[in-house]
Amino acid sequence: MTLDAHVVVERGTFSLDVRLTIPTGGVLAVMGPNGSGKTTLLEALTGITPLTAGHVHLDGAVLDDTTTGTTVPPRDRRLGVALQDGLLFGHLSARENVAFGPRAQGTRAREARTAADALLTELGLAAHARARSDRLSGGQAQRVAIARALAVHPRALLLDEPFGALDVETRSLARDVVRRHVARGLPTLLVTHDLRDALDLADELLVLEDGRAAQRGTPQAVADDPATTYAARVAAAVA
Amino acid sequence: MTTPAATGAAPAPTGAGASPPPGAGRRPNRHALRRPPVGTLVLGVLAVVGLALLVLPLVALLAATPWADMVDLVADPAVVGAMRLSLVTAGCTTAVCLVVGVPLAWVLARDDLPGGWLVRSLVTVPLVLPPVVGGVALLLLLGRRGLLGSRLDTWFGVTVPFTSVAVVLAQVFVALPFLVLTVEGALRGADRRRALVAETLGATPAYVLRRVTLPAVAPGIAAGAALCFTRALGEFGATVTFAGNFPGTTRTVPLAVYLAMDTAPEQAVAMSVLLLVVSVAVLVAMRGRWVGGLPGRGRTRRGDR
Numbered sequence: 001m002t003l004d005a006h007v008v009v010e011r012g013t014f015s016l017d018v019r020l021t022i023p024t025g026g027v028l029a030v031m032g033p034n035g036s037g038k039t040t041l042l043e044a045l046t047g048i049t050p051l052t053a054g055h056v057h058l059d060g061a062v063l064d065d066t067t068t069g070t071t072v073p074p075r076d077r078r079l080g081v082a083l084q085d086g087l088l089f090g091h092l093s094a095r096e097n098v099a100f101g102p103r104a105q106g107t108r109a110r111e112a113r114t115a116a117d118a119l120l121t122e123l124g125l126a127a128h129a130r131a132r133s134d135r136l137s138g139g140q141a142q143r144v145a146i147a148r149a150l151a152v153h154p155r156a157l158l159l160d161e162p163f164g165a166l167d168v169e170t171r172s173l174a175r176d177v178v179r180r181h182v183a184r185g186l187p188t189l190l191v192t193h194d195l196r197d198a199l200d201l202a203d204e205l206l207v208l209e210d211g212r213a214a215q216r217g218t219p220q221a222v223a224d225d226p227a228t229t230y231a232a233r234v235a236a237a238v239a
Numbered sequence: 240m241t242t243p244a245a246t247g248a249a250p251a252p253t254g255a256g257a258s259p260p261p262g263a264g265r266r267p268n269r270h271a272l273r274r275p276p277v278g279t280l281v282l283g284v285l286a287v288v289g290l291a292l293l294v295l296p297l298v299a300l301l302a303a304t305p306w307a308d309m310v311d312l313v314a315d316p317a318v319v320g321a322m323r324l325s326l327v328t329a330g331c332t333t334a335v336c337l338v339v340g341v342p343l344a345w346v347l348a349r350d351d352l353p354g355g356w357l358v359r360s361l362v363t364v365p366l367v368l369p370p371v372v373g374g375v376a377l378l379l380l381l382g383r384r385g386l387l388g389s390r391l392d393t394w395f396g397v398t399v400p401f402t403s404v405a406v407v408l409a410q411v412f413v414a415l416p417f418l419v420l421t422v423e424g425a426l427r428g429a430d431r432r433r434a435l436v437a438e439t440l441g442a443t444p445a446y447v448l449r450r451v452t453l454p455a456v457a458p459g460i461a462a463g464a465a466l467c468f469t470r471a472l473g474e475f476g477a478t479v480t481f482a483g484n485f486p487g488t489t490r491t492v493p494l495a496v497y498l499a500m501d502t503a504p505e506q507a508v509a510m511s512v513l514l515l516v517v518s519v520a521v522l523v524a525m526r527g528r529w530v531g532g533l534p535g536r537g538r539t540r541r542g543d544r
Contacts, residue, residue, distance in 0.1 A: 048435050074438045081439040087432055091454045100450070101440035152440055 003156050003187040005064075006054035007044045009037075016040050016211035022156070022187035022204075029190045029198035029219060032208035033230050038191045039084060041208065042160050045189065046081050047074035058155055058187075075104075080154030080186070082162050086145035090134030094120060094144045097133050101152035112151075119147040122177050124170065138165035143174055150181050157181070157188040163197055175200055195223060195238045207231050297515065304512050305505050312509035320487055321495040322513065328403060328491060329471035332410040336418045336467045341460065343415075344422035345448065366416040373412045374480025381408070381481075405482035406489050410471035417470050418463040425459020426452065465525035469518045 003022040016037040022028045030038050043049040056064040063072045088097050098116035120129050123143040142165045163171050182188050198205045198219040205222045207215040215227040226232040347359055381388040381399040391397045399405050429452055437447045475493040482489040492510050499507035
């Protein structure tokens with residue numbers, strides 16, 4: 001399963017133009033200053049944000065192609081998506097949040113809940129499965145969002161700053177969980193502000209600035225030889 | 240930390256603001272503390288007058304209420320009948336408004352609706368229209384010689400005017416906009432990004448509406464239903480024009496009150512108090528649920544950053 005995309009999105013004065021290929025089980029980390037287009041890139045891949053031009057191919061299947069006018073709606077893409085800030089369904093319990101995707105696609109409630117509990121346990125949230133999700137702390141909510149993305153048996157993972165609110169301990173736990181699921185062969189795009197996430201998880205790092213790829217390489221290579229001021233600052237933060 | 244650094248760094252601006260030419264700047268300040276400026280005073284008086292206009296009539300009503308005879312007056316079969324009719328029709332109206340009003344609100348809340356402004360205007364017209372005009376219009380549509388009414392009569396032998404169904408239709412006409420606009424506001428306030436997340440999880444629009452959007456706007460729907468019910472309960476003009484004033488079938492409490500003002504003023508007062516109590520009770524009950532309805536609180540805590 002390979003994710004191959006050329007994403008062009010133009011909105012007002014902002015323009016994003018990026019090519020990317022993520023192989024089976026590969027993790028591409030995307031970093032960049034605020035407003036560089038990280039979230040737009042991720043949301044374009046989910047189908048939420050329409051492409052101005054370009055294509056998105058997943059394992060040979062066409063999700064988007066502006067030359068033929070093809071676009072698969074977000075609900076049929078079977079991607080594991082965690083958007084920024086978690087965005088849980090506040091009126092539902094943590095368990096129902098995680099079970100939401102499978103249930104929406106017709107899995108029986110009991111089965112979906114059992115699977116949800118397993119994922120929540122994996123992420124250290126077994127005790128909070130029944131809690132209303134708007135009562136969870138920021139870090140707990142973020143882990144529920146990761147579990148919710150994994151629960152749909154996705155063909156690829158798209159995670160927008162999934163570890164931002166996590167403390168050191170839960171962060172490494174959550175990284176391990178993501179790593180395990182990626183290892184089953186999921187191409188993964190990880191938007192992050194922390195080079196450590198990239199160094200720990202990613203095979204490739206894309207530094208995005210002003211909607212363009214400013215630098216690409218292994219996370220270590222970028223850390224060792226940053227090409228832009230932003231990359232240098234990010235590298236200095238972990239040195 | 241602020242004291243030495245701040246005063247040292249910026250003595251000029253703080254000094255200028257805090258100590259103006261001695262006496263000159265201080266007097267108006269002290270003056271302002273003791274006596275509010277005339278403008279504020281006028282506003283306050285006008286506000287009190289406004290409140291009095293709303294409250295004094297109700298005070299007069301309660302003062303005139305024959306509390307001792309209240310039970311007897313209210314237990315009168317005519318009053319009981321009118322009250323039952325009012326509650327049943329207003330209940331039906333609220334149900335009808337929920338069934339058709341929530342989808343209408345959902346359509347209106349979509350930004351991609353072509354001619355959305357026109358639909359919204361059409362929904363708003365009954366809100367500003369005198370109810371009597373609504374009654375006339377309903378009669379011209381569904382009356383025996385009306386646009387639709389004549390067909391209904393010749394084809395099915397059905398006549399709508401002057402029946403309890405007509406009461407409900409008249410109430411729907413005046414109450415539906417309240418529900419639609421309230422729910423539309425709630426839907427627009429709901430976080431659209433959560434609906435997008437649900438979509439990426441494989442949910443169809445109908446599923447998103449049922450399990451994400453509607454629960455999130457439930458307090459708004461409850462508020463809209465409460466407004467709708469109380470408005471229906473008080474409907475007079477459209478009802479009397481379109482449904483007439485027949486005891487048992489179309490004489491709701493407002494109509495009975497109006498009639499009784501001539502013949503049995505005490506009963507009119509008693510029924511008025513009854514309506515007041517029911518209306519206020521509905522508002523209080525809904526308000527309690529609104530405040531305790533939590534989703535709003537949870538929504539603002541996260542996600543709105």
